[in-house]
Amino acid sequence: MSTTLHRYAALGAALLIGVAGLSACGANDAQSGDDGDSASGGGGKTIALLLPESKTTRYEAFDRPLFEAKVKELCEDCDDVLYYNADQDETKQSQQVETAISEGASVIVLDPVNGAGAGGMVQSAQDAGAQVIAYDRLIKEADYYMSFDNETVGKMQAEALVEAMGDQGGILMLNGSPDDPNAAQFKEGAHSVLDDSGVEILEEYDNPDWSPENAQEFVTDQLSKYDASDIKGVYAANDGQAGGVVAALTGGGFEPDALPPITGQDAELAAIQRIIAGEQSMTIYKPIPVEAEKAAEVAVALVNGDEVGETTDFQGVPSFIFDPIVVTKDNVADTVVADEFYSVDDICAGEYAKACAAADIS
Known part of the structure; x- marks a missing residue:
């Protein structure tokens, strides 16, 4: 794992401050990896990265900078990466793909707002001679796909929940967006465990845009x-x-130290802190450098006309599939800290210092 990741984690807060500014960019405005200017016209090798939204903190804080840094490391004669964020707007993302094509992108790394509806965008890119890497979310028409084993993610979450509950009682189930193919895979994996357990699903909700606000309201x-x-x-x-x-x-009367088991995914800093404090039981850690840097390696290979290496077949698409990891209070130090995803200082800041000491994280 890249030893530079801690630097990105330390810069995460600053990067997130920039999200609002990026979100305000027009649908046809690209951000370059270095100075925000249009990235075309350099060495003639142009790669575009298109991410779906900014409410999930990983995209701006980790995926983008890691991808851009790896491209720069591997390809000295590549242009700066053309970068776009769709702000959960499928139409906007379609326009961004067209802009990337017009800017000369020959490789497009696309994390779609709606994977099932992204075939037209892929076809437009391919018709223009570009190759498309489906990033994190499956697009069946793409040339390549890379993600974590999403059904296994859902199984891991459900298994951890059932174990923490003692295999009995009622739960609320909050899934991801119905437009997100990953969400369907998480949901399928979770139900494969929950439906055969002693747990009762009291209510189930498919969150249209993964919004924390929607989750709170539900x-x-x-x-x-x-x-x-x-x-x-x-x-x-x-x-x-x-x-x-x-x-x-907690707003409805639960004491913070008496919350029921709650699952999660993405190993966000706030989630790790909640886990240390006993407010969240687990999260799924998907080592983003593995995915972002592999995407950059494949994109550079394609832009240079080189072989991408051995792939596996996933629903007919040549793919790179990575393994997720369960994180609980017991293994925070051995996972996200050991991998320099976050430092102890990141996790144990302020009010979390006492909880870290109690969990022997130092």
């Missing part, structure tokens, strides 16, 4: 329908939603 509504004692656990498909769940439960 759980708040359920607290008016169910007694707090009925809710023995919460399946939250990602850490953003888990944060909304915690806000709703």
Whole structure:
């Protein structure tokens, strides 16, 4: 794993401050990796990176800078990476693909807002002679695909929840966006465990844009329908939603140290801190450098006309599939800290110092 990752983690807050500015960019405005100017016209080898939204903190704080840095390291004669964020707007992303094509991108790394509806964008790129790497979310028409084993993610989350609950009681289930093919895979994996357990799903919700605010509102509504004692656990498909769940439960009368088990995904810093503090039971750590840097390696190979290496077949698409990792309070030090994803100082800042000391994280 790259030893430079801690530098990106330390810069995460600063990068996130820039999200609002990036979100304000027009649909046809690209951001370069270095200075924000248009990235075309350099060495003639142009790669574009298109990410789906900025509410999930990983994209701006990790995926983008890691990808750009790796491209720069591997390809001295490549132009700066053309970068676009769709802000969860499928139409905007389609326009961004067309802009990337017009800017001369011969390789497009695309994390789609709606994977099932992204075939037209891929076809436009391919018709223009570009190759498309589906990044993190499957696009069946893409030339290549890379992601983590998403069904396994859902299974891991559900297994951890069932174990923490003692295989009994009622839960709330918050899934991701129905337009996100990954969300469907997480959901399928989770149901494969939950449906055969002693757990009862009280209510289930597919969150249209993975929004923490929607998650908080949904759980708040359920607290008016169910007694707090009925809710023995919460399946939250990602850490953003888990944060909304915690806000709703603590706002609805739960004490922070008496919350039911709550799952998550993405190993966001706030989630790791909640885990240390006992407010969230687990998250799924998907080592983003593995995915972002591999995407950069494949993109550079393609732009140079080289072989990309051995792939596996995933639903008919040549793919690179990576393994997720469960993170709990017991292995924070051995996972996200050991990999320099976050430092102890990042995690144990301020009010979390005491919880870190109690968890022997130093």
